Amino acid sequence: MPARSRTTLCLGLSLLLAASPLLASPPPGKGKPGGGHDGVQIDLRGPTVDVGRVRIILGENRQLIGPTSSLPPGIAKNLARGKPLPPGIAKNFDSRLSARLPYYEGYEWKQIGRDVVLVAIATGIVYEILRNVLD
Numbered sequence: 001m002p003a004r005s006r007t008t009l010c011l012g013l014s015l016l017l018a019a020s021p022l023l024a025s026p027p028p029g030k031g032k033p034g035g036g037h038d039g040v041q042i043d044l045r046g047p048t049v050d051v052g053r054v055r056i057i058l059g060e061n062r063q064l065i066g067p068t069s070s071l072p073p074g075i076a077k078n079l080a081r082g083k084p085l086p087p088g089i090a091k092n093f094d095s096r097l098s099a100r101l102p103y104y105e106g107y108e109w110k111q112i113g114r115d116v117v118l119v120a121i122a123t124g125i126v127y128e129i130l131r132n133v134l135d
Contacts, residue, residue, distance in 0.1 A: 046104075046107075046120075046127045046128075047104040047105075047107065047118075047127075049102070049104070049118060049127075049128045050102055051128075051130060053102060054101060054102060054109075054116065054130060054133075055130070055133055057097075057100050057101055057102075058097075058101075058116065058133055058134065061096075061097050061100060064093070064094040064096055064097040065093070065094070065097065065111070065134060066091060066094075066111070068111075068113060068114045068134045068135070069113055069114070070113055070114060071089070071112065071113040071114075071115070075089055076113075079112060079115065079117070079126065079129065080126065080129070081126055081127065081128065081129060082125065082126065083125070083126055084123070084124050084125055084126070085110070085112075085117070085119050085124045085125070085126055089112050089113075090110035090111065090112050090117070090119070091110065091111045091112070092110065092111075093109055093110075093111055104118065106120060106121055106122065107119060107120055107121060107127060108121055111134065113134075114131075114132045114133070114134045114135055115129055115130060115131050115132065115133070115134070116129075116130040116133050116134065117129050117130070
C-alpha cells in the first residue's frame with residue numbers, strides 16, 4: 001500500500017474513532033434526563049467559586065475555625081474533585097462563619113483537616129478543594 005493511502009486511511013480511522021462517542025450519544029432532548037444514569041441529573045458544571053473571597057473570609061474569621069491538623073496520607077490521597085467525600089472526616093463550620101462564606105445552592109462548605117471543600121449536598125461529591133488554607 002502506498003504511503004499516501006496509508007496516511008489517508010490512518011487519518012480517516014482517527015477521525016472515526018474521535019467522533020464515535022458523539023455518534024453513540026443520543027441527540028439533545030432524547031435519552032435519560034440530565035444526561036445521567038437511571039434518571040439522576042448530573043451537573044458537571046457547578047458554580048463558579050470565588051476562591052479569593054473564600055480565602056479572605058477564612059482569614060478574617062480564624063477565631064471561628066476549630067483546631068486543624070494534617071490528614072493522614074491515605075485519606076488525603078482520596079480527597080479529590082469529582083470523588084465522593086470520604087466518610088467521617090468532614091466537620092461543619094461554625095454557623096457564624098458558614099453565613100459569611102459564599103452560598104452556592106445545592107452545595108455546602110466543609111472543613112477537612114487544613115483543607116476547605118465545597119461539597120454537593122445531594123451526592124456528597126467534592127466540587128472544589130482549597131488545600132492548606134487553614135494552616
